Amino acid sequence: MVNIEYNKSITEYTTFGVPVSSNYFFAFSSVQELKSVLANNLVKDEKKLILGGGSNMLFTKNFDGIVLKNEINGIEIISENNAEVILKVGAGENWHDFVIYCVEKGWGGIENLSLIPGSVGASPMQNIGAYGVEIKDVFVELEAFNLETKKIEIFDNTTCKFGYRESIFKNSHKDKYIITSVTYKLSKNPVFNTSYGAIENQLNEMGISELSVKAISDAVIAIRSSKLPDPKEIGNAGSFFKNPIITKEKFEKLQAKFSNIANYPQADGTVKIAAGWLIDQLGWKGKTYDGYGVHKNQALVLVNYSKSNGKDIYDLSTNILNSVKEKYNIELEREVNIY
Numbered sequence: 001m002v003n004i005e006y007n008k009s010i011t012e013y014t015t016f017g018v019p020v021s022s023n024y025f026f027a028f029s030s031v032q033e034l035k036s037v038l039a040n041n042l043v044k045d046e047k048k049l050i051l052g053g054g055s056n057m058l059f060t061k062n063f064d065g066i067v068l069k070n071e072i073n074g075i076e077i078i079s080e081n082n083a084e085v086i087l088k089v090g091a092g093e094n095w096h097d098f099v100i101y102c103v104e105k106g107w108g109g110i111e112n113l114s115l116i117p118g119s120v121g122a123s124p125m126q127n128i129g130a131y132g133v134e135i136k137d138v139f140v141e142l143e144a145f146n147l148e149t150k151k152i153e154i155f156d157n158t159t160c161k162f163g164y165r166e167s168i169f170k171n172s173h174k175d176k177y178i179i180t181s182v183t184y185k186l187s188k189n190p191v192f193n194t195s196y197g198a199i200e201n202q203l204n205e206m207g208i209s210e211l212s213v214k215a216i217s218d219a220v221i222a223i224r225s226s227k228l229p230d231p232k233e234i235g236n237a238g239s240f241f242k243n244p245i246i247t248k249e250k251f252e253k254l255q256a257k258f259s260n261i262a263n264y265p266q267a268d269g270t271v272k273i274a275a276g277w278l279i280d281q282l283g284w285k286g287k288t289y290d291g292y293g294v295h296k297n298q299a300l301v302l303v304n305y306s307k308s309n310g311k312d313i314y315d316l317s318t319n320i321l322n323s324v325k326e327k328y329n330i331e332l333e334r335e336v337n338i339y
């Protein structure tokens with residue numbers, strides 16, 4: 001028996017927390033359950049949306065179809081030696097809980113990615129990253145269910161086509177696969193990544209002189225908590241926009257006009273610009289409307305203080321895009337998926 005729910009509110013399953021419901025809803029905890037629901041006549045031809053931690057989505061209207069919530073759990077050690085451990089993790093596991101599980105064992109590689117909201121299955125989807133580390137650095141492979149063939153396929157680092165907040169699952173394979181598990185390789189003798197200035201400062205502030213997986217995780221948690229709103233308290237989806245990457249020529253022209261523009265030169269000669277800086281300069285930071293607005297400490301983050309309408313938040317993002325385009329001639333892209 002497949003227990004499909006009707007006309008279900010999915011507000012609580014998303015970190016933005018805007019009021020939204022879907023025609024049908026089903027939470028699956030195994031590939032077998034997923035297969036059963038997909039074979040069910042009632043919903044077979046419905047539009048499908050896969051929900052993990054719901055941390056990177058904004059609904060501007062109700063979802064006309066079936067929401068499938070991935071609750072495949074479990075952490076399995078595939079192999080282990082003195083140097084490393086390979087873990088296969090159910091896509092429905094909470095990302096931060098998994099990070100803490102590894103931190104407590106002293107396994108290194110994802111400590112810089114502490115406190116990122118969302119699920120394990122979403123981590124390769126957009127190649128999550130923070131403080132100098134991206135998921136692709138520890139990624140081995142993933143299993144994904146092909147919605148057309150109904151078979152599991154394996155994707156490795158190359159076939160996932162990872163880029164900055166990008167993978168094949170956000171592009172050509174969007175909505176065609178359901179990630180069911182992700183396999184990571186972590187290190188027992190980790191090389192710590194403290195290249196991101198804020199981490200060094202935070203470690204000093206906390207009086208930590210001996211680096212450890214735990215110390216870095218604690219530092220990242222402290223930084224994130226001070227700058228980014230906790231979705232349990234204030235609805236949000238992390239960075240709403242991506243940091244744009246522009247040519248060196250365009251950057252030099254901009255820098256001549258705006259000498260302190262926050263930027264990160266890339267290995268291929270292009271330059272990544274801090275979208276948060278651009279938006280902040282335009283005066284958006286902290287702007288509050290009727291229950292929603294731009295976060296007071298980080299202009300890249302849009303926030304929902306009180307069950308605001310997703311469409312209003314979307315329209316705010318359009319106004320921000322337009323103003324950045326007008327002043328800096330840069331077209332920002334949304335990082336958050338809009339439905």
Ligand code: EPU
Binds near residue numbers: 278
């Ligand atoms: N800045 C401002 N004003 C702001 C925000 C930022 O001037 O309101 C400036 C900062 O002073 C700094 C620069 O912009 O010079 C970069 O800011 P920050 O270090 O806060 O990082 P970010 O580029 O805004 C990115 C990720 C975050 C990640 C941090 C740390 C993207 C889109 N965002 O933000 O990821 O935590 O770096 O690595 O790449 C997320 O994806 O949800 C997310 C939070």
